[in-house]
Amino acid sequence: MRIGLTGGIAAGKTTVARRFGDLGIPVIDYDDLARRAVARGSGVLREIVSVFGPEALGTDGELDRVWMAGHVFGPGSGADARVRLDSIVHPEVFRMALDREASLDDPRLVVHDVPLLAEVIGTIPFRFDHIITVEAPASVRVSRMMTSRGMSEEQARDRIASQPSGRSRRAIADIVIDSTLPLPDMMDLVDSLAAQWAAECPPRHPLRHTVWTGSATDADGNV
Structure with missing residues (x-):
């Protein structure tokens, strides 16, 4: 089962991707692939x-x-x-x-972390079984970028404006995660989705049980 994961800059996608990884689900990071490609x-x-x-x-x-x-x-x-x-x-x-x-040793359940999925969906040469978009209001995202990335408000708003809109992301997604939810609630939602998909497509090894104890951002300020 192939899962597409997307979300605008500072919307919370990285936190969701990390949670899938903590559960033992392979996550293919397209930002990493793009760095390797060039x-x-x-x-x-x-x-x-x-x-x-x-x-x-x-x-x-x-x-x-x-x-x-x-x-x-x-x-x-x-x-x-x-x-x-x-x-x-x-x-x-x-x-x-x-x-x-x-x-992958067991590719039956894989998450593709694609920041600009709404923009490239028509050119990807394969399909997704489910698409998740992680969303947050622009004001929240601007605040996150100013705090964690040292951007000015103008720079943050320009970056948001350069990406596909939340409406375009929601149009291709069958699941929308609101990253302004309390973090434990958001992690519970991700866990529930992972368990549901694992039941539909049983992996060779059970998902790891992980108790979330971290923060919403990593050392680089990604969310």
Whole structure:
């Protein structure tokens, strides 16, 4: 069973993904795959440089993420740069996701953590059995980004505006998790979903029983 997990920046998706992992369910992190896809010397990075120019490459041979973010998300960047970048990176990320699935000892229940799922759903070459979106009001997300990531309010709102809307995420999801719920309640909801899916698709090994004791953010400020 393949589960899609999505949510806007600072909406709480990382907390939900971590909980699935704590329960022993494999989680494929598309942000991690994207970083690997553009690693130094990769074909994807070479194509990015050929399209966007040598400025996209740092002096260390790695992708210059600051330059790239400014070029794609900055004022006056326009949608075309984002579309071109996505058309280079996304096909490789999808291929890597399928490879990761194939390498699992027991791939019968897998969570795909896809931040921009609403934006790419039409281009993913496989289907999901269920899609979860984790949501929170924009004001809550802005506050989280200002606190944990050191962003200004304007920067935080610009990042939210650059992503698919909550409405578009809810339109593709059959499950919506409100991350403003008390955290134990949110964890109980995730546990219930995991148990239900495990019963529908019994894994070779039972889910680990884990008592949540952590916080809503990790060391990097992700939620």
